[in-house]
Amino acid sequence: KLEGLKKKIQRDKELQTWAHQLQSWKRSRIQEMGGGVDALDDVESSPVSTIKVHQAMQAACKRNILNIVVEAIETLDKELMCIRIKGDGFLYNMVRYLVGSALAVVTGRLSAATLETALESSICVDLSEHLAPAHGLVLLDQSLEASEARWMSESSESAESSSDWTALSADRFLEEQLLPKIQ
Numbered sequence: 001k002l003e004g005l006k007k008k009i010q011r012d013k014e015l016q017t018w019a020h021q022l023q024s025w026k027r028s029r030i031q032e033m034g035g036g037v038d039a040l041d042d043v044e045s046s047p048v049s050t051i052k053v054h055q056a057m058q059a060a061c062k063r064n065i066l067n068i069v070v071e072a073i074e075t076l077d078k079e080l081m082c083i084r085i086k087g088d089g090f091l092y093n094m095v096r097y098l099v100g101s102a103l104a105v106v107t108g109r110l111s112a113a114t115l116e117t118a119l120e121s122s123i124c125v126d127l128s129e130h131l132a133p134a135h136g137l138v139l140l141d142q143s144l145e146a147s148e149a150r151w152m153s154e155s156s157e158s159a160e161s162s163s164d165w166t167a168l169s170a171d172r173f174l175e176e177q178l179l180p181k182i183q
Contacts, residue, residue, distance in 0.1 A: 005060040018054045025049050026126055047110075048117055051124040058121055064088045065098075075182060082174070084140070093131060100132030138178065140170035 009015040029047075066086045073080040085095055101118070104110035110130060118125035 005056060008056055012056075015054060015056060018051070018057075022049075022051055022124055025051060025124070026128075029126060046114075047126045047129075048114055049124040049126070053121050053124055061091055061121070063090060063094065073179065075179070078182070080182065096132045096134060096137065097127050097130065100130040101127050103132065104130040136182075138174075140174065 009019055064087055066088065067084075068086075069082075069084045071082045073082050083099055085098065101110060101115050105112050105115050110127075114125060115127075117123065118127055
């Protein structure tokens with residue numbers, strides 16, 4: 001979807017104008033603080049623009065979050081959270097933006113209304129100052145529903161048991177490999 005969008009932007013004058021307008025707005029936010037993206041932490045200007053998200057961009061970037069589970073992880077000296085997000089696909093840095101923005105709402109650095117506006121995706125919102133660090137981000141599982149892939153030879157029953165096995169394997173990896181190294 002996204003690769004096709006890049007080509008569409010190159011061919012479509014309207015999309016080129018939209019992309020230029022968006023980049024200009026984002027640059028002006030950074031210049032207001034006289035620095036890079038790190039300077040956006042103190043930006044007083046709104047991260048919400050007046051620029052509507054182009055229909056082609058909405059169609060190419062639509063993803064669905066199916067489930068989010070947040071659990072506290074007890075360690076000797078640190079407060080950690082395990083956030084498991086299940087979706088039908090993820091864009092580049094999408095999970096980092098979701099986690100960082102949720103944390104910003106909880107700590108009062110971002111209003112819930114601004115995050116809601118971003119998730120509605122009708123107008124452009126710059127959340128770059130809330131991008132969570134990649135450190136600690138782990139892909140525990142990926143799957144493909146048999147019903148969505150006609151070429152899969154497994155029956156839906158064996159696909160379900162495979163999914164259960166993968167979830168158990170991911171939990172074991174978290175407990176035996178990741179958490180001991182953090183503590």
